Amino acid sequence: xxxxxxAAEIAGAWAAVSPTTRAEVITKVxxxxxxxxxxxxxxxxxxxxxxxxxxxxxxxxTTFQLRLLAAGSGSFYDVRIDRADPSWPPGPRPELRRYRxxxxxxxxxxxxxFPFAFSVAGGDTASxxxxxxxxxxxxxxxxxxxxRRTAAIIEEALGPWGAxxxxxxxxxxxxxxxxxxxxxxxxxxxxxxxxxxxARIAAERPVPIPFHGELGSVNPxxxxxxxxxxRAEELAAGYAGxxxxxxxxxxxxxxxxxxxxxxxxxxxxxxxxxxxxxxxxLNDRIESGFHAGAERLAGIPGMRxxxxxxGARLLEIDLADFVxxxxxxxxxxxxxxxxxxxxxxxxxxxxxxxxxxxxxxxALPEEASEVEALRPVLADRSGRILWGGxxxxxxxxxxxxxxxxxxxxxxxASTSVGTxxxxxxxxxxxYQDWPSDLLPEPLRDDNPWDVPQHFS
Amino acid sequence: xxxxxxAAEIAGAWAAVSPTTRAEVITKVxxxxxxxxxxxxxxxxxxxxxxxxxxxxxxxxTTFQLRLLAAGSGSFYDVRIDRADPSWPPGPRPELRRYRxxxxxxxxxxxxxFPFAFSVAGGDTASxxxxxxxxxxxxxxxxxxxxRRTAAIIEEALGPWGAxxxxxxxxxxxxxxxxxxxxxxxxxxxxxxxxxxxARIAAERPVPIPFHGELGSVNPxxxxxxxxxxRAEELAAGYAGxxxxxxxxxxxxxxxxxxxxxxxxxxxxxxxxxxxxxxxxLNDRIESGFHAGAERLAGIPGMRxxxxxxGARLLEIDLADFVxxxxxxxxxxxxxxxxxxxxxxxxxxxxxxxxxxxxxxxALPEEASEVEALRPVLADRSGRILWGGxxxxxxxxxxxxxxxxxxxxxxxASTSVGTxxxxxxxxxxxYQDWPSDLLPEPLRDDNPWDVPQHFS
Numbered sequence: 001x002x003x004x005x006x007a008a009e010i011a012g013a014w015a016a017v018s019p020t021t022r023a024e025v026i027t028k029v030x031x032x033x034x035x036x037x038x039x040x041x042x043x044x045x046x047x048x049x050x051x052x053x054x055x056x057x058x059x060x061x062t063t064f065q066l067r068l069l070a071a072g073s074g075s076f077y078d079v080r081i082d083r084a085d086p087s088w089p090p091g092p093r094p095e096l097r098r099y100r101x102x103x104x105x106x107x108x109x110x111x112x113x114f115p116f117a118f119s120v121a122g123g124d125t126a127s128x129x130x131x132x133x134x135x136x137x138x139x140x141x142x143x144x145x146x147x148r149r150t151a152a153i154i155e156e157a158l159g160p161w162g163a164x165x166x167x168x169x170x171x172x173x174x175x176x177x178x179x180x181x182x183x184x185x186x187x188x189x190x191x192x193x194x195x196x197x198x199a200r201i202a203a204e205r206p207v208p209i210p211f212h213g214e215l216g217s218v219n220p221x222x223x224x225x226x227x228x229x230x231r232a233e234e235l236a237a238g239y240a241g242x243x244x245x246x247x248x249x250x251x252x253x254x255x256x257x258x259x260x261x262x263x264x265x266x267x268x269x270x271x272x273x274x275x276x277x278x279x280x281x282l283n284d285r286i287e288s289g290f291h292a293g294a295e296r297l298a299g300i301p302g303m304r305x306x307x308x309x310x311g312a313r314l315l316e317i318d319l320a321d322f323v324x325x326x327x328x329x330x331x332x333x334x335x336x337x338x339x340x341x342x343x344x345x346x347x348x349x350x351x352x353x354x355x356x357x358x359x360x361x362x363a364l365p366e367e368a369s370e371v372e373a374l375r376p377v378l379a380d381r382s383g384r385i386l387w388g389g390x391x392x393x394x395x396x397x398x399x400x401x402x403x404x405x406x407x408x409x410x411x412x413a414s415t416s417v418g419t420x421x422x423x424x425x426x427x428x429x430x431y432q433d434w435p436s437d438l439l440p441e442p443l444r445d446d447n448p449w450d451v452p453q454h455f456s
Numbered sequence: 457x458x459x460x461x462x463a464a465e466i467a468g469a470w471a472a473v474s475p476t477t478r479a480e481v482i483t484k485v486x487x488x489x490x491x492x493x494x495x496x497x498x499x500x501x502x503x504x505x506x507x508x509x510x511x512x513x514x515x516x517x518t519t520f521q522l523r524l525l526a527a528g529s530g531s532f533y534d535v536r537i538d539r540a541d542p543s544w545p546p547g548p549r550p551e552l553r554r555y556r557x558x559x560x561x562x563x564x565x566x567x568x569x570f571p572f573a574f575s576v577a578g579g580d581t582a583s584x585x586x587x588x589x590x591x592x593x594x595x596x597x598x599x600x601x602x603x604r605r606t607a608a609i610i611e612e613a614l615g616p617w618g619a620x621x622x623x624x625x626x627x628x629x630x631x632x633x634x635x636x637x638x639x640x641x642x643x644x645x646x647x648x649x650x651x652x653x654x655a656r657i658a659a660e661r662p663v664p665i666p667f668h669g670e671l672g673s674v675n676p677x678x679x680x681x682x683x684x685x686x687r688a689e690e691l692a693a694g695y696a697g698x699x700x701x702x703x704x705x706x707x708x709x710x711x712x713x714x715x716x717x718x719x720x721x722x723x724x725x726x727x728x729x730x731x732x733x734x735x736x737x738l739n740d741r742i743e744s745g746f747h748a749g750a751e752r753l754a755g756i757p758g759m760r761x762x763x764x765x766x767g768a769r770l771l772e773i774d775l776a777d778f779v780x781x782x783x784x785x786x787x788x789x790x791x792x793x794x795x796x797x798x799x800x801x802x803x804x805x806x807x808x809x810x811x812x813x814x815x816x817x818x819a820l821p822e823e824a825s826e827v828e829a830l831r832p833v834l835a836d837r838s839g840r841i842l843w844g845g846x847x848x849x850x851x852x853x854x855x856x857x858x859x860x861x862x863x864x865x866x867x868x869a870s871t872s873v874g875t876x877x878x879x880x881x882x883x884x885x886x887y888q889d890w891p892s893d894l895l896p897e898p899l900r901d902d903n904p905w906d907v908p909q910h911f912s
Binding site for chain 1: 537545559560660663827843853857859861884887888890891
């Protein structure tokens with residue numbers, strides 16, 4: 001596959017170039033995408049029905065992300081230098097210098113729901129480039145024209161570095177690319193079914209490779225009794241807004257709520273949801289998948305329809321009737337409220353939930369001790385836990401964790417948003433007693449790239 | 457499986473306890489093993505034939521490793537704190553605090569060739585404990601009594617923390633343990649065949665888990681023409697010593713050498729090898745595997761026997777006759793010398809080698825420019841690259857990398873030796889807008905555990 005072959009050819013040079021040069025190249029891409037903004041947004045809107053406002057924000061986030069990741073401090077090199085020590089126990093140690101370097105060409109499977117931020121020039125591409133890896137993107141069929149136009153802009157902006165990017169299309173081609181011997185790692189955002197199938201292909205290659213898949217999550221929200229009582233209006237408005245943001249087509253969409261069995265919260269959410277105008281789905285396949293999933297959930301014994309759609313939907317079920325299927329993701333604006341009498345009764349259900357990207361708690365300050373008891377369970381099951389607020393905002397920062405135990409992701413140690421996302425595409429190498437002038441720059445005592453170095 | 461169930465029960469407490477307390481507990485284990493040294497070494501020698509001197513050193517290394525990993529600076533928590541910032545582009549960001557915490561109960565598959573350092577109380581156990589994970593070890597059948605005795609000493613030393621350790625035996629039980637839902641990650645040191653089979657079981661669980669397997673490596677050594685000419689005696693002695701250390705039963709054993717087609721190096725190695733007395737194999741299975749592997753290598757067209765055994769063996773082949781099978785690991789004291797006329801002719805072969813734990817270069821200072829051309833290829837294929845020396849010493853330090861691309865390992869981003877080995881058993885969690893007094897200790901502003909914190 002020519003995109004992969006040229007990526008493999010340039011991989012060494014891209015990994016070896018200074019982070020400053022890499023940042024300059026990546027910044028040119030960001031500038032070119034910003035400059036082409038209006039035309040890109042027009043294509044994106046035509047293909048995804050997401051609307052100009054949302055798409056404008058998403059493109060800004062995308063180019064910000066490219067610049068932020070490219071401008072990293074170099075801490076991801078994780079440079080460790082052991083001085084030689086003849087008295088090291090239990091035996092003399094040599095000089096060892098270890099850093100993390102690019103793993104090689106990365107294959108990115110683009111997502112449908114963020115045509116900029118999780119697609120061709122999205123977070124996976126940005127972090128693989130920042131790590132020093134060339135990227136081949138398998139375009140999402142939900143926005144083919146936008147993918148091609150974005151790719152063309154990228155290639156032009158890359159200039160002589162053009163080979164660090166390639167676009168391929170089609171499911172079979174994507175699988176063929178994943179099996180290509182020159183691909184060293186892959187990243188994916190999408191469904192559990194699709195992600196698992198690709199993860200297994202990656203694991204069954206003659207040379208297995210790391211597969212960083214971000215799959216499914218229902219992002220539980222737990223409303224404590226006091227908060228439900230005293231802040232019902234505000235929480236209902238906030239929840240309805242978060243549930244319907246982007247028509248619910250967010251991986252951090254809060255699809256499952258635990259709320260007290262009495263009180264006005266659920267009725268207020270229902271009221272708000274009825275006020276929100278129906279929004280279009282990304283495409284017909286997602287729309288029909290949503291309706292099928294909603295029917296499956298509605299058919300669970302004990303499930304009651306609160307808001308029946310056809311737009312946003314709300315279901316509720318008593319905690320006593322909870323079965324694992326209640327926590328199945330239904331991609332779109334659908335919330336299931338699990339009503340509990342005592343929060344402690346919900347603990348066994350919460351601890352048995354599948355892995356989640358996020359879990360959100362709403363509590364009054366005086367309910368802190370109950371949250372404290374809950375915290376280890378939530379942290380065990382989720383990549384990010386929120387006190388207040390809603391999970392649909394995912395800031396691109398150093399401390400963001402957008403990941404979690406399976407099926408939230410196939411690689412629980414990684415994040416696909418934030419500066420730590422770069423770490424997915426690195427591999428450590430130690431140099432033992434290597435002549436100092438032949439060392440790669442980050443390992444040299446004169447530290448020409450000015451990266452953090454830890455001596456011991 | 458009761459060992460796993462009790463590990464799962466104590467996992468939260470072990471992860472939450474301060475690193476100081478954890479270090480105290482782990483140090484007690486190290487002290488108890490040291491105190492029992494003479495009796496353990498006696499059992500080990502009877503079961504492995506490795507000899508008292510080697511086993512005494514290995515036990516010292518093992519208890520040093522337990523203490524070193526337990527006493528870590530806490531940098532592995534990788535604490536990142538984002539202050540809330542309403543002006544953060546492209547939208548206001550909340551307060552986010554991210555750290556890495558224990559992944560949960562870890563299953564360790566012990567190795568045969570290091571009955572202390574890569575077995576019951578070895579590096580995998582030490583690093584999982586230091587990360588805050590309980591450990592269940594699947595004993596290696598090569599040293600069952602030693603495994604049981606080590607386990608008994610560990611359990612007694614752990615006192616009230618006894619549940620953070622369990623020992624299980626038998627291949628079927630090991631597979632059952634790997635499939636147990638409470639196991640969150642696994643580590644393995646052993647053969648490519650065994651490791652790949654287990655890696656696939658880990659990947660095909662209903663909830664796949666990370667599998668850190670350290671499998672096979674032939675640890676190429678490249679002798680440049682000048683070094684071969686001017687330092688032939690010294691290099692031959694060094695190579696023969698490294699090849700036969702522990703009767704060649706080391707994962708870093710240098711089984712493949714690239715040397716010039718003319719010069720006395722190979723004859724000198726042969727001389728040295730003939731002087732080295734035969735040593736016993738760990739067990740009959742490894743011995744017969746060695747002989748079978750040696751016969752396969754000897755049968756490759758163009759392969760010549762230089763030292764035919766029955767102890768250490770040396771084969772040679774011309775570079776022109778090189779086929780991928782030449783680089784198949786033969787576990788034991790067997791070296792294959794690939795003879796080249798021009799070093800540059802060897803480059804395509806070197807770049808196509810399977811992933812390696814180590815690659816070693818022997819060159820004169822004036823041959824630096826040739827090594828410089830070689831370096832990217834070596835770093836691409838290996839976890840550690842050495843200038844001079846021999847790969848069989850693996851220091852336990854901050855900058856050690858004992859890992860590499862497949863099949864050296866199934867997880868190229870990790871190491872199984874050194875302080876970075878702890879990172880295999882961690883998972884990041886972000887806390888968003890969480891009340892400061894309810895945060896886990898590493899994330900608090902008052903930093904009660906005194907771990908490194910990075911603010912942005």
